[in-house]
Amino acid sequence: MKKRCLVFLILFVLSLSAYTQSKYTLQNSEKDKISFKLINNLIVIPVEVNGVPLSFLLDTGVSKAIIFNFVNVSDELKINRTEEFFLRGLGEGDTVQALKSSDNIFKIGDAVNIEQDVFTIFDPSLNFTPQLGIPIHGIIGYDLLKDFVVEINYSKKQIVLHDPDFYQPKKCKKCETFNLDFSTKKPFINGSVAIRDNEKSVPVKLLIDSGGSDALWLFKDKEHNINVPTRYFDDFLGRGLSGSVYGKRSKISRFSIGSFTLESVNTAFPDSTSIAFAKKFKERNGSLGGEILKRFNVIFDYSNKKITLRKNSSFKEPFYYNKSGISLEHSGMRVVKELDKKQAKMPYGTTNNSAGGNIINLSKSYKYVLAPSLAIVELRKGSPAEKAGLRLDDIILSVNNKDVHLYSIQEVIQLFYGPDGKRVRMIIDRNGVQMKFSFQLESMF
Template sequence: MSYSGFSQDKFVIQNKKQSDKIKFKLINNLVVIPVEINGVTLSFILDTGVSKPIIFNFLNVADTLKIKDTEKIYLRGLGEGESVEALKSRNNIFKIGDAIKLNQDLYAVFNNKLNFASKLGIPVHGIIGFDLFRDLIIEINYSSGYLKLTVPEVFKYKSCKKCERFNLEFYNGKPYINAEVKIEERKIPVKLLIDSGGSDALWLFENDSLGIKSSNNFFVDFLGHGLSGSVYGKRSKVNAFFLKSFTLKNANVAFPDSTSVLFAKQIKNRNGSLSGNMLKRFDVVFDYQKAMVTLKKNRHFKEKFSHNKSGIELEHDGVRLVKEVNKNNITGKSIFENNEMENNNKIVINTQYKISLKPAYTIVELREDSPAKNAGLLIGDIILSVNNKQVHQYSLQQIMEMFYDDAGKKIKLKVDRNGKILTFYFQLQKLF
């Protein structure tokens, strides 16, 4: 393939339409897209909250990509831990659909704890954001599951009476939007980072002087992983969240611990983040060159905001051996005879079953005083079955969705605890 004539310092689309559509997977409210780097196809989270592409090198992906022109740096993100070590690499070839850039910088982070694959249940190798959004107009069609990339010079806005357009502000290459929240009957203006790389709906930084604070109806929970460690905080509700004419009532909100977001709060007047569980309720057009974002309600808009009613957080933790019925052998027996031996020995092999490698799902977080914790489950337990159905028949996301079901639903879990098989029962409990 000839790259002659292409710009070296930005993404260009190499087709006559100057536009391309890409299917994506929506996993836990995150957009996962295929990204080709130096000829190797990987899976990346599309993250408006990140400045440069980051590869999580837990599988030595950087070696496969043959990254070059590197220098050691340190990155800082959410969490209470220290900065993480990374290699900055220049002059990498990035290709997303028909969009290509020939000299893309990237960061390879060497930290085994930063493994999105285990948390999402599918291979995810990194995150990408600002450089792609800066060069192209990005349409995220959450309702149909595709991404549309268009060269700004050929993009045409359609008349849309049901849309709302917002001006964006940028700090360090990240987009901020102005919105309003209603807390204890008080309407409060807020400036929020648009963070498509977060799976929650809304994060707010508590500020008593502004009236941004949790109600008395909250619970303390694990909120997620940042570059610098785990993030914990309060989960609650706001009376309403407003994006101009769009109103979302009883929206989920998280108030992260101040120590976890100390670095993020340094951005002038930032009050929190607007993330995936809110964004997915719209089809979104990002136009960074005009500093504008367009929102249109989609089929997810009226979905109820739910929360984890079990207290369990799971991760994909390697594989385990599973005994399965072999559908290709009905009798289940294979007989071999040795007629040369006097006693005519027979060897009978039962082929009714086969042994397969299946994903293992392990409890990695357990909320205090939660139904699962009170039932006796422990961190490190490996889930074998949910309500009498083996877990390898589900994706990680499907299992977690069961824990967001209606309050009162009965859950039966069979687990492996250090080789001992145990069974636990509990009911999902609504906390607000």
């Protein structure tokens, strides 16, 4: 079964003052390989901060390192509180308070920076662990990427950091190299989109955003003929630094970069209030996210303002989307009853005449364990789940006759990306009362 893409968003658009330049260097070699996890099209890498092992998102859309799960690791990190800042990102909310700390030691694979600036956010609501299902402590982008030629092999889930002074590109007939433009230390690429069939393509300049799991975001612009297609639905697009982002989801006819063309591409059109800060860069028409990036193996060369793309085995996969209308998060813990698979054996000397004189006790034994609660945190109006009667804050206990704690959160969400007509059965807890629901997945296009 093909691995289906999921939708998630982490987009930060920061406006920061000048900072002390710092540099990553490879300690023992000219290159280093780092394995990563790909979760909801997002790259999760191991990062050691002041000697403490953490997990960060590698996000080309951010200029500075940020720790946003700080309250859970503050005692270990020993971060000096220095300057107070207010950060602004995507979303409908206000700025977020953060403290800037300098001269932190960051180690990523064999790459080390002993003067890393980091912005720590104390707001506990800005915690992206519940959406991804694994601990996520922070995010890093430009600070790391600027110092290396960086290969991202989505197929192997591996990053290679090359010392630019020793890097020799391999010959690659199927590769194409494109120019990058930079604004506020974020990379932009030129492409083209055709919104509808039989419609002429129009040029677009897009932020390359490995921290957004959608395929494309386009900013509505009548002057440049970037309009929402006739068939769309309103949806929750994700959560940014300044709050939730909403907009319209649809499909456009095609998207192209050079000779690479993708058809029937999932595209989101965020509401203008959520992207007001991002649109201050007037040339920007949207974002190119992880659902497209994962279809290539990518080489970033920031020092020469180049990006090289080569199609991988995911290139021709269809673009799926969540047909249920449900967005989920981990929400606290609950006690669950599990069958203990260890069966006790009775000793010799019983009256049973079974072979070997052993009696196997077949009575069921149970144990109680703690497992994350999985809650509905967004519910699309008019969606199959809403029409079936599901509500916000419902706690899911089982899906399709399988206890939900036996799934990862990604596996549960994958069930919502199935074919039209697929039935999803749930048992939920609503204020202490268990209830059963059933609905069928429906295409919105």
